[in-house]
Amino acid sequence: MNKEKISKSVIRRLPRYYRFLSELETNNIDRISSGKLAEIMRTTASQVRQDLNCFGGFGHQGYGYSVPKLKSEIENILGLNNRFKAVLIGAGHIGTAIAAHMKFEALGFNLVGIFDNNRDILGSKIGFLPIRDVETVGDFCRSENIQAAFLCIPRASAKGVVEKLYNAGVKSFWNFTHYHIQGDFPDAIVENVHLGDMMMTLCYSMNEKEEKV
Amino acid sequence: MNKEKISKSVIRRLPRYYRFLSELETNNIDRISSGKLAEIMRTTASQVRQDLNCFGGFGHQGYGYSVPKLKSEIENILGLNNRFKAVLIGAGHIGTAIAAHMKFEALGFNLVGIFDNNRDILGSKIGFLPIRDVETVGDFCRSENIQAAFLCIPRASAKGVVEKLYNAGVKSFWNFTHYHIQGDFPDAIVENVHLGDMMMTLCYSMNEKEEKV
DNA sequence: TAGATTGTTAATCGATTAACAATC
DNA sequence: TAGATTGTTAATCGATTAACAATC
Numbered sequence: 001m002n003k004e005k006i007s008k009s010v011i012r013r014l015p016r017y018y019r020f021l022s023e024l025e026t027n028n029i030d031r032i033s034s035g036k037l038a039e040i041m042r043t044t045a046s047q048v049r050q051d052l053n054c055f056g057g058f059g060h061q062g063y064g065y066s067v068p069k070l071k072s073e074i075e076n077i078l079g080l081n082n083r084f085k086a087v088l089i090g091a092g093h094i095g096t097a098i099a100a101h102m103k104f105e106a107l108g109f110n111l112v113g114i115f116d117n118n119r120d121i122l123g124s125k126i127g128f129l130p131i132r133d134v135e136t137v138g139d140f141c142r143s144e145n146i147q148a149a150f151l152c153i154p155r156a157s158a159k160g161v162v163e164k165l166y167n168a169g170v171k172s173f174w175n176f177t178h179y180h181i182q183g184d185f186p187d188a189i190v191e192n193v194h195l196g197d198m199m200m201t202l203c204y205s206m207n208e209k210e211e212k213v
Numbered sequence: 214m215n216k217e218k219i220s221k222s223v224i225r226r227l228p229r230y231y232r233f234l235s236e237l238e239t240n241n242i243d244r245i246s247s248g249k250l251a252e253i254m255r256t257t258a259s260q261v262r263q264d265l266n267c268f269g270g271f272g273h274q275g276y277g278y279s280v281p282k283l284k285s286e287i288e289n290i291l292g293l294n295n296r297f298k299a300v301l302i303g304a305g306h307i308g309t310a311i312a313a314h315m316k317f318e319a320l321g322f323n324l325v326g327i328f329d330n331n332r333d334i335l336g337s338k339i340g341f342l343p344i345r346d347v348e349t350v351g352d353f354c355r356s357e358n359i360q361a362a363f364l365c366i367p368r369a370s371a372k373g374v375v376e377k378l379y380n381a382g383v384k385s386f387w388n389f390t391h392y393h394i395q396g397d398f399p400d401a402i403v404e405n406v407h408l409g410d411m412m413m414t415l416c417y418s419m420n421e422k423e424e425k426v
Numbered sequence: 427t428a429g430a431t432t433g434t435t436a437a438t439c440g441a442t443t444a445a446c447a448a449t450c
Numbered sequence: 451t452a453g454a455t456t457g458t459t460a461a462t463c464g465a466t467t468a469a470c471a472a473t474c
Binding site: 012014016018019042077078080092094098100103104106109147174178180183189191199200202204205206208209 | 310
């Protein structure tokens, strides 16, 4: 399965394939051609075949792809059957939303701890998880063998928290702050979410359209 | 300013430039060379110069770029001085987090209305804005001349809501659902946020690293 | 078998990096 | 002026699309 290095662009498309295939499966569609799948995903048949062939020949000539098989292959490639143990840091608006809203189990994770530095909310619960004191996060991660952290804290406190986490063995981060983790921890695995950047991009597109009119 | 079509990759980097320039400005750094800026942004001097030159010659040979000037140029290119009137649909976890947390004014927007379909929370406030009945969103958008909508609702209700909004003149969307707006409204301006996809990508990277070990 | 559709190679397109003359 | 650094052209690299032989 681990032939060559798979390009980032391909990886970023996999969740998309996975979503559409899940949908097809729900609708009891059993097989699909690269052409039809491309149409649904608004891409080209070439790209679909090229992408899928990075991982092996999942299709059958003259037939197409089996939807359930392809779905489960992608599930495996992405590693969604994992239950990576994760903590969430920062029970503010975004943190609470993430904790309450995301279906972690379907996304390869298991959220087992929530931390904040606000004494007033310690002990109160989000779902089934109590909010713990961020001072204790190092010990918690060590004893629970935590592998990932979701950072929903202000930028200013990010560096200190990441240091603590990293030293406790947490090397993977879903980062909502603008703190540049890779700068200080080059071998960390990081997925950045810059919501502000996205809004600015939307703003640009609107602005651009206006200028044209 | 509107020479050629600017590529999407360049646009997506502009907010990043803007953030780092803001930081430099805060630290009272007045000028910077493409090389130094590239170092901070973890890219190449070539790319910095290439990117900035899409919009015009902002630098001075032998000197570099003026930080405040460059920052304000990018601000203009992105159109952050706009105050596009926007509504937010869906006052659940994500919606509330977005409404309470984002600095819209610094990002080119002005949030003027929040809508939900849950009768129990109608009238209660997020910040200064009351939650309104989503049934009334069409009239509201028409009379207030709303230009953008932030969709923080379940996928199932997305299509109906977008139809209403679109017919009321709202053509730009920040979309947290997995509903494919462009499919039904090809000329809409859409910025999708697929949080689940990002988590899957993180999962892939962690999975991949484990396999190597 | 004939038709369909893949897997894969080749061609194209776009984006990034390197190089260097222009010039402050 | 000499040194620095841009703006811009050319070279490289990677990603997407097209084409087609292999084969179910």
